[in-house]
Amino acid sequence: MDDLLTEFVAETREMLGALASEVVAWEADPADRARLDTIFRFVHTVKGNCGFFDFPRLAALSHAAEDALADVRAGQRSADRRLVDAVLAVLDRIGAMIEEIERGASLDDGNDEPLIAALKGEAEPADAPASMPAGSTPVSPATAEQRTIRLPVELIDQVMSGVSEMVLARNDLARRMQAMGGDCGLEAPFSRLSALLSEVRDAITRTRMRRIDGLFATFPRLVRDLSADLGKQVFVELENGEVELDREMIELIRDPLVHIIRNAVDHGIESPAERRAAGKREAGLLTVSARQTGNTIHIGIMDDGRGIDADRLAAKALAAGIRTGEQIAAMSREEKIELVYEPGLSTAESVTAISGRGVGMDVVRANIEKFGGSLEIESLPGEGTRFQIRVPLTLSILPSVTVEAGGQTFAVPRSYVEEIVSTAGGNLEFDEVGDRRFLTFRGRRLPCISLGETFGLADVGAGEDEDASLFMILRLGWGDFYALAVDRIFDHHELVIKPLSPGIMQCGLFVGCTQLDDGTPVLVLDVAAIGYGAGIPRELRRPGIAAVAATPAEREALRVVLLHGLDGERRAIAMSAVEQVERVASAAVRHPGPGARIVLGEEILPLAGVSGTGDLPEWLTVLRLGDGQRRVAYAAREVLEIASLTGAVSPVEGRPGLAGVTLIDGEPAELVDCHALFARHANAAAPALSCRLAGEADGWMRSFLGPIVEAAGYRIAAEGEPADIAFIEDEDGGAAAGIRKAIRLSDRPEDVPGAGIYRYDRAALMAALLRAGQELAA
Amino acid sequence: MSVMMLVVVIAGRRTGLPAPAVNSVIDLASITPVPRAAPHVAGLAALRSRPLTVIDCRAALGLEPEGGAAARRRAVVVEHEGHLYGLLVDAADAIVASRAEAGPIGADPGPGWREVASGRIETEAGALLVLDLAVLIQGVGARAAAA
Numbered sequence: 001m002d003d004l005l006t007e008f009v010a011e012t013r014e015m016l017g018a019l020a021s022e023v024v025a026w027e028a029d030p031a032d033r034a035r036l037d038t039i040f041r042f043v044h045t046v047k048g049n050c051g052f053f054d055f056p057r058l059a060a061l062s063h064a065a066e067d068a069l070a071d072v073r074a075g076q077r078s079a080d081r082r083l084v085d086a087v088l089a090v091l092d093r094i095g096a097m098i099e100e101i102e103r104g105a106s107l108d109d110g111n112d113e114p115l116i117a118a119l120k121g122e123a124e125p126a127d128a129p130a131s132m133p134a135g136s137t138p139v140s141p142a143t144a145e146q147r148t149i150r151l152p153v154e155l156i157d158q159v160m161s162g163v164s165e166m167v168l169a170r171n172d173l174a175r176r177m178q179a180m181g182g183d184c185g186l187e188a189p190f191s192r193l194s195a196l197l198s199e200v201r202d203a204i205t206r207t208r209m210r211r212i213d214g215l216f217a218t219f220p221r222l223v224r225d226l227s228a229d230l231g232k233q234v235f236v237e238l239e240n241g242e243v244e245l246d247r248e249m250i251e252l253i254r255d256p257l258v259h260i261i262r263n264a265v266d267h268g269i270e271s272p273a274e275r276r277a278a279g280k281r282e283a284g285l286l287t288v289s290a291r292q293t294g295n296t297i298h299i300g301i302m303d304d305g306r307g308i309d310a311d312r313l314a315a316k317a318l319a320a321g322i323r324t325g326e327q328i329a330a331m332s333r334e335e336k337i338e339l340v341y342e343p344g345l346s347t348a349e350s351v352t353a354i355s356g357r358g359v360g361m362d363v364v365r366a367n368i369e370k371f372g373g374s375l376e377i378e379s380l381p382g383e384g385t386r387f388q389i390r391v392p393l394t395l396s397i398l399p400s401v402t403v404e405a406g407g408q409t410f411a412v413p414r415s416y417v418e419e420i421v422s423t424a425g426g427n428l429e430f431d432e433v434g435d436r437r438f439l440t441f442r443g444r445r446l447p448c449i450s451l452g453e454t455f456g457l458a459d460v461g462a463g464e465d466e467d468a469s470l471f472m473i474l475r476l477g478w479g480d481f482y483a484l485a486v487d488r489i490f491d492h493h494e495l496v497i498k499p500l501s502p503g504i505m506q507c508g509l510f511v512g513c514t515q516l517d518d519g520t521p522v523l524v525l526d527v528a529a530i531g532y533g534a535g536i537p538r539e540l541r542r543p544g545i546a547a548v549a550a551t552p553a554e555r556e557a558l559r560v561v562l563l564h565g566l567d568g569e570r571r572a573i574a575m576s577a578v579e580q581v582e583r584v585a586s587a588a589v590r591h592p593g594p595g596a597r598i599v600l601g602e603e604i605l606p607l608a609g610v611s612g613t614g615d616l617p618e619w620l621t622v623l624r625l626g627d628g629q630r631r632v633a634y635a636a637r638e639v640l641e642i643a644s645l646t647g648a649v650s651p652v653e654g655r656p657g658l659a660g661v662t663l664i665d666g667e668p669a670e671l672v673d674c675h676a677l678f679a680r681h682a683n684a685a686a687p688a689l690s691c692r693l694a695g696e697a698d699g700w701m702r703s704f705l706g707p708i709v710e711a712a713g714y715r716i717a718a719e720g721e722p723a724d725i726a727f728i729e730d731e732d733g734g735a736a737a738g739i740r741k742a743i744r745l746s747d748r749p750e751d752v753p754g755a756g757i758y759r760y761d762r763a764a765l766m767a768a769l770l771r772a773g774q775e776l777a778a
Numbered sequence: 779m780s781v782m783m784l785v786v787v788i789a790g791r792r793t794g795l796p797a798p799a800v801n802s803v804i805d806l807a808s809i810t811p812v813p814r815a816a817p818h819v820a821g822l823a824a825l826r827s828r829p830l831t832v833i834d835c836r837a838a839l840g841l842e843p844e845g846g847a848a849a850r851r852r853a854v855v856v857e858h859e860g861h862l863y864g865l866l867v868d869a870a871d872a873i874v875a876s877r878a879e880a881g882p883i884g885a886d887p888g889p890g891w892r893e894v895a896s897g898r899i900e901t902e903a904g905a906l907l908v909l910d911l912a913v914l915i916q917g918v919g920a921r922a923a924a925a
Contacts, residue, residue, distance in 0.1 A: 455813030
């Protein structure tokens with residue numbers, strides 16, 4: 001919060017400085033609308049920031065000035081001498097307060113009442129501009145916290161582009177050195193130069209860039225306070241706060257964002273009672289997301305509130321004389337929504353302390369457009385409103401994936417790439433609907449777009465194999481997905497994005513261009529424009545949101561018990577399967593290994609999680625798992641905690657007992673496959689059928705047949721122990737004593753009637769084992 | 779007052795660009811095509827670390843292609859509204875001094891030329907049409923379509 005405050009102080013002081021000349025000009029000509037607007041925006045911004053920090057005096061003062069100026073803007077009051085004086089006095093007072101704040105002094109007990117009264121036109125303003133509070137000294141003491149200087153952005157730009165040139169020159173040099181081959185004696189100084197250059201580039205990049213999450217992090221608190229004041233419930237969801245943005249740009253978008261969020265909470269999201277009546281859940285959802293495309297940052301603010309009432313806006317515009325009846329009759333719904341940008345128009349029935357009188361949107365848009373951005377509003381009645389702010393980022397490093405289509409290389413911003421899939425594995429499903437191809441991916445049908453076709457490029461790669469292609473699953477804002485088919489995918493790069501000339505921007509498919517290491521220019525795709533241009537539907541409501549109840553993340557996640565296995569691995573078992581956890585002495589374990597059993601009280605359960613090798617610790621932690629009918633025990637060294645499984649589970653090859661590996665609290669954990677566990681162990685459970693491997697002598701049975709027998713759910717009987725079934729060799733003839741069923745093996749592959757099963761006919765062996773098990777159980 | 783003019787040959791005709799407007803004359807090694815761009819936009823190239831939008835002047839004039847942009851590599855680099863452009867020309871070698879200020883074109887120079895020329899100037903090397911950079915970059919065809 002401290003650096004936010006520092007920024008607030010610096011920003012306010014800068015604005016005051018810039019305002020000084022405006023104030024003088026306004027004083028000379030109070031009817032000057034442009035000057036009035038500038039001063040109005042200033043007090044409006046200060047008011048907005050005050051609500052954010054806790055400066056009630058400053059807030060009251062700026063609110064009063066805003067009220068007075070708004071009246072003048074609305075033509076309800078003329079800017080007379082007294083008002084001008086009062087406003088000037090307020091500006092001076094704000095300046096004095098800012099000094100106080102910077103020194104860390106508290107803004108105590110100053111009396112602003114006379115000033116506020118003067119603004120309201122009720123009293124003469126104090127003669128002199130506000131005096132400093134008693135005891136304060138106007139000298140700002142030097143702070144030794146962090147030494148900073150302010151630099152013009154152009155200078156940093158110049159340095160940055162110089163460094164970019166140097167990187168290219170270095171790459172050129174590297175290529176030439178390589179062409180010279182072998183040893184030219186320059187390698188060591190070159191690599192030193194190279195490393196230094198990278199450092200300089202990183203540093204100069206950092207001077208400009210900052211993660212947007214610093215800004216985003218302040219929103220939940222803002223929304224909490226606002227919604228508490230208004231008696232509403234609002235969840236805030238922040239997405240991709242990792243996007244990096246120009247420092248300067250972060251400062252510029254702060255106010256517009258705060259303003260839009262205030263409006264969304266105040267006017268957009270309904271009260272819990274209204275929401276219930278409308279069949280929504282009581283808590284509203286506000287999503288703030290950031291995404292980078294080339295040199296544009298898209299910031300989305302979406303609420304699921306009542307939406308903008310276009311007709312009421314139109315009626316207000318008519319009443320205020322901003323539009324004529326004919327004009328309104330000719331307007332589309334979108335055009336009516338655009339009316340929110342008209343100064344002095346608001347759909348809010350009442351003026352509240354939070355979003356004021358609806359002066360917001362014209363100021364907000366003016367602020368955004370001032371630095372080359374744009375603001376779009378989409379709204380569906382009853383469903384919600386989404387604001388999309390685009391701000392330029394002329395100089396940025398963009399993590400990208402380079403791809404090839406039609407023999408040409410393009411770059412795709414990595415923030416859009418959800419996943420890359422290939423048809424090579426043959427496990428992708430396609431559907432044709434008309435001419436459109438759909439790819440089924442994680443249970444969703446995604447429309448496919450071929451990059452080569454979109455660009456009208458010759459399909460050079462597809463000649464030999466029509467079906468083998470690569471798809472990038474792209475996620476646009478708001479959960480619109482599509483699959484982009486490309487010929488090849490090269491690599492990840494950190495690319496410096498340069499703006500394109502207007503002639504190329506016109507075609508609307510690119511956001512910028514960049515250069516590869518060898519200096520070749522590469523176009524950066526505007527994947528949103530390509531997707532929507534090819535007819536991907538826009539979904540205002542993200543799928544699934546309506547269905548998710550109060551705490552979305554908690555409800556959805558699988559609860560797991562986190563433990564350390566006997567082998568020291570971190571594992572997770574679905575919580576719902578665990579019935580009981582207890583400490584057991586290792587003496588209770590019988591037959592350590594795949595066929596292990598454990599005695600738990602009256603029960604003998606199959607025990608999983610123990611390997612045949614290695615000693616057991618003296619005491620084990622045993623989890624009793626159940627599926628409602630059967631039970632299996634799972635051995636562990638210790639139970640760690642109960643956690644939520646939030647991340648994706650990636651499958652692992654060749655580990656049949658594991659569902660996969662996932663990240664829990666940032667560390668990998670193996671997720672135990674309960675289904676496989678029960679399929680394997682519960683089968684043989686209580687009492688397990690045992691199998692004697694008779695031809696013990698030649699060892700073949702134990703080493704070759706043993707695994708198959710165990711896989712079929714049998715326990716291998718110890719020597720001399722009576723067994724349920726046994727394998728016997730052709731030559732042996734008679735069955736050994738204590739055997740309930742025998743399976744005869746044969747040495748010869750030929751199918752001889754009466755002879756046993758050929759010893760290497762795996763399928764037949766498995767079938768015989770299972771059949772024997774069923775017959776014995778019956 | 780004398781003005782220095784760069785003599786630029788486009789489609790076999792000699793024309794002139796004011797020398798101060800010209801950044802440099804280079805031979806482009808390679809051009810990256812831009813899909814779905816206007817026909818006179820030959821593609822992108824790079825001048826050191828800055829992107830260069832390559833304009834095929836012959837196509838910009840709305841003339842029939844002859845030999846194609848691929849054959850031409852000589853480019854005049856100019857800066858226009860903050861962006862760098864490379865104008866593909868047949869030749870650009872001489873800089874000459876003008877004998878007078880640029881004046882009206884006079885007789886109609888023919889299709890394409892009449893849109894792209896802002897005037898006529900007398901130089902040591904004879905009369906030259908003075909090219910209008912903005913029109914050349916936008917392309918005559920695009921302008922006609924917009925009108």
